[in-house]
Amino acid sequence: MRSFIRLSPLFLILVLLMIGAKPPIEKPEPKDVKIHGKIVCLAEEMHTHYKVELFGNHEHLRGVKTKDGEYYTLLRTSLAEALFVDERLHEKDLIINGRVFPKTQLLEVTRFSSIKDGVVHELYYYCDTCYIRAVAPGNCDCCQAPVVLIERPLNIDSIIPSP
Ligand SMILES: [Zn+2]
Ligand SMILES: [Zn+2]
Numbered sequence: 001m002r003s004f005i006r007l008s009p010l011f012l013i014l015v016l017l018m019i020g021a022k023p024p025i026e027k028p029e030p031k032d033v034k035i036h037g038k039i040v041c042l043a044e045e046m047h048t049h050y051k052v053e054l055f056g057n058h059e060h061l062r063g064v065k066t067k068d069g070e071y072y073t074l075l076r077t078s079l080a081e082a083l084f085v086d087e088r089l090h091e092k093d094l095i096i097n098g099r100v101f102p103k104t105q106l107l108e109v110t111r112f113s114s115i116k117d118g119v120v121h122e123l124y125y126y127c128d129t130c131y132i133r134a135v136a137p138g139n140c141d142c143c144q145a146p147v148v149l150i151e152r153p154l155n156i157d158s159i160i161p162s163p
Contacts, residue, residue, distance in 0.1 A: 028102035028103070029102070030099040030100060030101045030102065030108075031099065031100045031102075032097075032098075032099055033096075033097070033098060033099065033100050033107070034095060034096070034097050035064055035066055035072060035095070035096045035097075035098070035107070036066060036067055036093070036094070036095055036096075036115075037064045037065050037066035037067060037070075037072075037093075037094060037096070038064065038065055038090070038092070038093065038094060039062060039063075039064060039074075039083050039089060039090045039094065040062075040063060040064070040065045040071075040090075041060040041061055041062065041063075042061040042062070042063040042071060042073060043058055043060065043061045044060075045063075045065065045071065061073070062074045062076075062083065062084050063107075064094070064096060064107060070105075071105060072100065072105050072106070072107040073104075073105055073106050073107065074107055074109065075106055075107060075108045075109070077108060077109065078135060078136070079109050079110060079111070079135055080108075080109035081135065081136040082112075082123075082125070082135060082136040082137060083096075083109065083112065085136065085137060086136075086137050086149065088149060089114075089123070092114040092115075092116075092123075093114060093115040093116075094112050094113070094114055094115070095112065095113050095114070095115060095120065096109055096111070096112045097109070097110050097111040097112070098110045098111070113154065114151060116151065116153075119153050119154075120153070120154045121151045121152055121153055121154060122150070122151070122152045122153075122154050123149070123150070123151055124149075124150050125137055125138075125147035125148065125149055125150065126147055126148055126150045127140035127142065127143065127145060127147050127148075128148070129142075129143050129145060130142040130143050132147075134147045137149065
């Protein structure tokens with residue numbers, strides 16, 4: 001009994017060390033990103049760079065190509081819909097805010113804007129009859145007239161700071 005009492009603090013320390021040494025089981029979190037790039041067809045990009053087979057009438061695989069040549073695949077959500085369907089946006093320099101999921105290059109868009117003449121511009125769709133904003137092209141929820149694309153300077157001070 002005596003020897004057990006004498007040994008027990010040592011045993012306790014050993015147990016604590018073992019608990020402490022256990023690697024924490026953590027679920028990796030999505031990463032918040034702000035990407036500067038253009039909308040491209042990833043299939044066409046991979047065809048150009050790596051000779052991936054490409055059918056002329058293929059369905060475009062939409063993604064973003066950053067200034068550094070990094071690629072992200074776009075998840076088709078309601079907030080990203082405009083980037084899929086509005087070809088005018090494919091010509092623009094975009095800033096896309098969103099989340100990238102662990103061990104993937106899958107991008108969920110939460111917000112996007114454009115850069116025009118070095119100034120950040122808000123992009124949205126608008127019905128000037130009902131004063132209703134929309135996130136994607138289509139007909140106005142209210143009057144059913146088509147909404148128009150608006151590109152408006154975010155504010156006069158929104159010159160992009162140099163990195
Ligand atoms: Zn394509
Ligand atoms: Zn309307």
